[in-house]
Amino acid sequence: MKYLVTGGAGNIACQLSHRLPTDAEVVLADIADHPFSQYSSNARYCHLDVTDEVAVHEFVAEFQPDIILHFASLLSGQSESDRPAAWRVNMQGAFHVFEASVKHKVDRVVFLSSIASFGSPLPDPVPEQCEQWPRGFYGFTKAAIERMGFYYKETLGLDFRSIRLPIVISAYPSPGAASSYASNVFISAVRDGSYTLQVRETSNPALVYIEDCLKAIDLLTHAKRENMSHASYNLFSCAPSASEIVTEIMKQLPDVQLRFETDNKIADLIDSWPKRIEDQAAREDWGWSPDFMLEDMTKKFVTALQEMNVKESNGGEEK
Numbered sequence: 001m002k003y004l005v006t007g008g009a010g011n012i013a014c015q016l017s018h019r020l021p022t023d024a025e026v027v028l029a030d031i032a033d034h035p036f037s038q039y040s041s042n043a044r045y046c047h048l049d050v051t052d053e054v055a056v057h058e059f060v061a062e063f064q065p066d067i068i069l070h071f072a073s074l075l076s077g078q079s080e081s082d083r084p085a086a087w088r089v090n091m092q093g094a095f096h097v098f099e100a101s102v103k104h105k106v107d108r109v110v111f112l113s114s115i116a117s118f119g120s121p122l123p124d125p126v127p128e129q130c131e132q133w134p135r136g137f138y139g140f141t142k143a144a145i146e147r148m149g150f151y152y153k154e155t156l157g158l159d160f161r162s163i164r165l166p167i168v169i170s171a172y173p174s175p176g177a178a179s180s181y182a183s184n185v186f187i188s189a190v191r192d193g194s195y196t197l198q199v200r201e202t203s204n205p206a207l208v209y210i211e212d213c214l215k216a217i218d219l220l221t222h223a224k225r226e227n228m229s230h231a232s233y234n235l236f237s238c239a240p241s242a243s244e245i246v247t248e249i250m251k252q253l254p255d256v257q258l259r260f261e262t263d264n265k266i267a268d269l270i271d272s273w274p275k276r277i278e279d280q281a282a283r284e285d286w287g288w289s290p291d292f293m294l295e296d297m298t299k300k301f302v303t304a305l306q307e308m309n310v311k312e313s314n315g316g317e318e319k
């Protein structure tokens with residue numbers, strides 16, 4: 001099997017590479033000079049700009065992937081501050097990937113959508129079938145790409161599948177994401193002993209721990225085509241408030257200084273994202289269930305970050 005991962009330098013791509021079959025040929029492709037964290041030994045890193053139509057077609061024609069994991073994207077903060085760039089990377093990038101996939105007979109395209117694709121006000125919980133009227137430009141591109149993927153699936157037979165990921169808690173959050181506070185509060189608490197959150201104490205968007213996120217992508221990617229009743233799936237793990245996160249971190253690290261200095265623009269965007277989400281289809285179609293709720297996630301993540309810090313101070317290669 002051959003996997004092409006666009007946005008291959010990124011947070012999720014590098015970490016996912018360790019979960020792909022060890023006998024697979026994996027290419028991580030991105031515009032960044034180098035990947036942002038360690039990737040698996042059966043993967044190689046290449047330059048590919050998804051906004052470059054010719055380059056995408058040539059790359060796909062030459063490598064002939066079975067599966068494209070299309071992760072390249074500008075995230076929420078960057079998309080809001082540079083809409084033309086978000087249009088090129090998110091919208092045109094997806095279009096080039098879909099067109100190249102059809103032309104060069106790629107079996108499957110897996111796309112990472114986001115809970116930012118919903119908009120507000122929203123029912124709580126968000127039902128399985130919910131209208132998507134996103135408030136942010138990033139969310140708009142995600143909703144639009146879901147529709148584009150649906151077209152390629154229904155009309156042109158491409159095996160397109162996507163999940164609407166909640167905010168991912170990870171050691172390598174993208175600096176371009178308004179949601180990165182949810183990871184940075186853990187990272188800074190361990191590394192610096194302090195952090196200032198710009199959301200509200202009550203802000204409680206849906207979150208998922210990186211290990212559950214990777215598990216979900218793995219399950220979705222490798223599910224049987226005949227089991228897929230949807231093109232795009234909801235995914236839910238937990239939705240603790242920012243103050244509950246702070247409390248849980250302080251159980252592990254009682255001396256840290258965590259405080260709130262709300263930035264209304266960021267807080268309003270985050271508060272427009274879903275809290276609880278119904279995800280029965282993912283559970284039924286490809287066996288999704290999360291392993292980490294807030295307490296387990298905090299214990300595991302704090303320990304992992306402490307180990308990374310020790311490695312770093314011993315001259316290890318972790319970021």
Ligand SMILES: NC(=O)c1ccc[n+]([C@@H]2O[C@H](COP(=O)([O-])OP(=O)(O)OC[C@H]3O[C@@H](n4cnc5c(N)ncnc54)[C@H](O)[C@@H]3O)[C@@H](O)[C@H]2O)c1
Nearest residue numbers: 007009010011012049050071072073112114165167168174
């Ligand atoms: N991390 C989250 O909380 C989260 C939540 C929901 C959805 N997602 C989606 O998951 C995917 C991966 O997110 P991530 O957290 O790894 O983000 P990330 O920012 O770490 O990775 C995105 C990658 O895309 C690359 N990229 C940007 N422009 C490109 C271009 N023109 N050509 C090729 N690559 C380009 C970036 O260099 C970056 O490495 C994205 O599509 C994101 O929207 C992430």
